[in-house]
Amino acid sequence: MKVLRGSAIKAIAKTRPAPGAELIDAPMPAPRESTLLVRVGACGVCGSDLHIVDWELGAERMVARLPVILGHEPAGEVIEVGAHVTNFKVGDRVALDPFGHCGRCGPCSAGRFHLCATPTTLSGAFAEFTVAPIGNAHLVPSTMNIEQAALLEPFGTGLHAVEQSCLKAGDSAVVEGPGPIGLSIALAARALGVTSIVMTGLAVDADRLALARTMGFRTVSTGDRDWIDQARALLPPDGADVVFDAAGAIDSPRELLRRGGQLVEVGWPARDLKSAELRALFFHGVTIINSRIRTPETWRRAIAMVSSGAVDLRPMVTHRYSISHGLEAFDLLRERRGVKALIIPSD
Ligand SMILES: [Zn+2]
Ligand SMILES: [Zn+2]
Incomplete structure (x- = not known):
């Protein structure tokens, strides 16, 4: 040219x-x-x-x-x-x-x-x-x-978040926020063999949750009064191994997490965590991880995952x-x- x-x-x-x-x-x-x-x-x-x-x-x-x-x-x-x-x-x-x-x-x-x-x-x-x-x-x-x-850029952000967590094949995860980063986290986790993935979103996210379902993920709308029960019913009895917050607003992570689980912050935290919530997470033994952007290594793996067809x-x-x-x-x-x-x- x-x-x-x-x-x-x-x-x-x-x-x-x-x-x-x-x-x-x-x-x-x-x-x-x-x-x-x-x-x-x-x-x-x-x-x-x-x-x-x-x-x-x-x-x-x-x-x-x-x-x-x-x-x-x-x-x-x-x-x-x-x-x-x-x-x-x-x-x-x-x-x-x-x-x-x-x-x-x-x-x-x-x-x-x-x-x-x-x-x-x-x-x-x-x-x-x-x-x-x-x-x-x-x-x-x-x-x-x-x-x-x-x-690949947003997918790399999602993959990096998964790689920062303890997730292993057969584990369970909740992804809060069904936007591009949340979906990227869910896709990366599924490709890694995570077998139980629940995505949550606000009532205004109905279209995004519908897309998540067509991509094969189970979803719960936090607009439903019993949404925590709905999510828990889709998870192992002791709760999820990891909750990813890709929404910038943490939805009751303690109720969704197993004891000793991890909360991974991916979106810009958009609300203050009250000390009562932090105390609850403390006694539940939850590790909080902040995950930002990607590394050159993430790019290498993201490119391989997409070009091989492992992730679409x-x-x-x-x-x-x-x-x-x-x-x-x-x-x-x-x-x-x-x-x-x-x-x-x-x-
Ligand atoms: Zn951007
Ligand atoms: Zn530097």
Whole structure:
């Protein structure tokens, strides 16, 4: 593909420190020394994009970066490589991780890249083309469907959460929150051999719970007064080994967990845990684990799980938008409709 330097590309950008986003014409990006120019095949729309668009929940920290092209869950094809790039070539298919690690701080030196003290964040993929450092790029097989490749980022977050837990084949888990991360946790747990998985969601999540059922998971709506009894009936008598909170609001984990079980926080905790609840978890012997993002190792396993067919991420995609119609994806997300929306720049 011939790259037209100086030509304009369509993109979705945040231009002002106020609610809203805009469709803009941006200059065609050019790769620098150790970066790749990628033609975006698909880019996931994430809850954090909505926080930025609506200018809420800490989005103000982006003020110095404005204007900025949004979009951080892309997959696509390498069109051009920077002068120092030796490990990728034109035509490679890549998925991009929005988090870059410095490689020099204490956690990075210990191999805990997801805990990097000075991470960088990538954006700019709600566009026809984007540039990314090679450290953020992961090679995916050319046979992998590009939509699945774009879902590797949230799936990696789910897989990482499962890997942080004690789950083993034959164990049981509750996943609170039937969004893309919750479904990714459930898919990863099932692939690992976890045999009893219950997903819970709010009454407004009815569509998402219905999708979870079509994907083979048992679900309970926390809008039902007896939802804890319903969930317990689907679990071993002593409760679940692990409860994952992918909803940012913990629903009575103690009642669902076996003694000595684990509570894994995956979503941004959105409500205060009262000390009475923490005491109950203490006496129940519950270990609380915070799991954020992914590691390069998670990427390796996520790519293998998806490309081998052990996990199918495609059912999660409920909506697709061209860049011109991309702003509609934020309305969808705000109204909690659908599960995963993708921006498909070529549409
Ligand atoms: Zn995201
Ligand atoms: Zn670091």
